[in-house]
Amino acid sequence: xxxxxxxxxxxxxxxxxxxxxxxxxxxxxxxxxxxxxxxxxxxxxxxxxxxxxxxxxxxxxxxxxxxxxxxxxxxxxxxxxxxxxxxxxxxxxxxxxxxxxxxxxxxxxxxx
Amino acid sequence: xxxxxxxxxxxxxxxxxxxxxxxxxxxxxxxxxxxxxxxxxxxxxxxxxxxxxxxxxxxxxxxxxxxxxxxxxxxxxxxxxxxxxxxxxxxxxxxxxxxxxxxxxxxxxxxx
Numbered sequence: 001x002x003x004x005x006x007x008x009x010x011x012x013x014x015x016x017x018x019x020x021x022x023x024x025x026x027x028x029x030x031x032x033x034x035x036x037x038x039x040x041x042x043x044x045x046x047x048x049x050x051x052x053x054x055x056x057x058x059x060x061x062x063x064x065x066x067x068x069x070x071x072x073x074x075x076x077x078x079x080x081x082x083x084x085x086x087x088x089x090x091x092x093x094x095x096x097x098x099x100x101x102x103x104x105x106x107x108x109x110x111x112x
Numbered sequence: 113x114x115x116x117x118x119x120x121x122x123x124x125x126x127x128x129x130x131x132x133x134x135x136x137x138x139x140x141x142x143x144x145x146x147x148x149x150x151x152x153x154x155x156x157x158x159x160x161x162x163x164x165x166x167x168x169x170x171x172x173x174x175x176x177x178x179x180x181x182x183x184x185x186x187x188x189x190x191x192x193x194x195x196x197x198x199x200x201x202x203x204x205x206x207x208x209x210x211x212x213x214x215x216x217x218x219x220x221x222x223x224x
Binding site (some may be wrong): 004040041042043044046048058090092099100101103104105106 | 116118121144146153154155156157158161200203205211212215216217
């Protein structure tokens with residue numbers, strides 16, 4: 001029972017490169033979230049998915065796309081990375097019956 | 113939209129003393145207020161939460177208080193221990209969605 005897993009743990013990109021951050025959960029939760037965490041700013045919601053096949057924009061969606069591949073997996077794609085996207089990215093899940101969000105260990109992304 | 117402010121940004125207390133972290137929110141419709149603890153290199157983890165129909169909630173050495181009139185809530189940790197050292201985040205959400213708006217975080221340092 002791994003909970004919420006994220007890959008990769010670390011990534012360095014050059015400006016303009018693309019990449020996909022992967023998130024998978026074995027908790028059978030419907031809701032999944034992508035956040036970014038920057039120093040002094042807490043967590044900001046990028047996109048969320050209330051169920052398989054649905055996605056919605058959060059507070060800071062520009063420059064990102066998401067795919068809810070199935071109930072288990074929710075990926076975040078950067079099509080053309082920019083230095084402003086240097087951050088730590090967290091995936092989280094939530095069961096319908098609770099407000100508690102469960103977080104993965106994060107991906108530290110640096111864009112040069 | 114909702115805005116959550118958290119103070120202080122850093123708090124240093126002697127082991128065994130109490131620590132208090134405060135948050136204010138702007139949206140009077142918010143009704144759910146969780147506190148998360150983030151240890152170095154990990155994702156945030158829920159430690160306690162409170163709903164707007166309750167004024168105080170305790171769990172062993174941790175307590176949360178809510179003042180709806182003043183729109184602020186606080187985390188109280190008594191008899192602090194070295195393992196309490198971490199970054200603590202408050203958040204708020206409204207009944208219209210399950211999106212959490214996060215405070216900027218407080219780094220709690222427990223001095224031996």
